[in-house]
Amino acid sequence: MEIQINFEKLSDIARAFYALTKIKMVIFDSDHHQLFSYPDENDCLFCRKMKAIPMTAEKCSQNDRQVFEECRKTGKLKLYTCHAGLVEGCAPLKQNGKIIGYMMFGQISDFQSREVLNQNISYVCRSYGLDEEEFLRAAKSIRLKSYDTIMHAAKIFEACISYIMLNEMLTPTEDKIIAQSERYIQQHLEDVTVEQLCEHLSVSRTCLYDIFRKKTGQGVSGFIRNQQFETAKTLLTNTDYSIGEVAQQCGFSDYNYFSRVFKKRFGISPKMLKNS
DSSP states (O other): OOEEEOHHHHHHHHHHHHHHHOOEEEEEETTSOEEEEESSSSSOHHHHHHHTSHHHHHHHHHHHHHHHHHHHHHOSOEEEEOTTSOEEEEEEEEETTEEEEEEEEEEEEOOSSHHHHHHHHHHHHHHHTOOHHHHHHHGGGSEEOOHHHHHHHHHHHHHHHHHHHHTTSEEEHHHHHHHHHHHHHHHTTTTOOHHHHHHHHTOOHHHHHHHHHHHHSSOHHHHHHHHHHHHHHHHHHHSOOOHHHHHHHTTOOOHHHHHHHHHHHHSSOHHHHHHO
């Protein structure tokens, strides 16, 4: 899924998270493609070396796929230990109940000392037949964190996700266009046109129609009409506006046409609904 990113705001949040925790943050789309990381380096030196070798790189990818799938099923943050013994966390990014991507933190260790970490690295190297000295040198890039510190970081991480999604720093491009369209239509129900909508969104008519067909199953004009009728129904039910006023506010200059089409659509005339 294509995601639109506000890199400036997202970088500010990631920078703040790193300043507090010294833990890396990475964002993937729903197809598992990496979109963003902070710090900018893709991985710590140890992980870069692991991913430079086909056999261990596949293990890393397999770990990622497994945790993405678990997050997709549970909808919750997952803390886990990767195949090389490092601690990582992953949580789904959800908008309107739909997962649009995943956010991870990690490449850290909860071992009590550097000595214990090195023992684990040596074991991993022997298991995979890797150059032990080379990977022990690279392991100096792994930060040690206590279990409690990692749990506190996870809470901050979840708060960052909520803030990021609430402030629309990550949005599916198509979904954002639909949401912006809905807001504009509601603000201009009386006289909205497809041309005005295209100009407001800075997209072509063809592009807009393609997005609406894909996301809503109908054309733009039909979507606008639906919004006008649904708003008219709400106003008739919940306000003291006259039928004529409601029709005018919702883009229907012809009272009789509005009444006829409204009844055909909802099975009840505006007058009957108003008086019910």
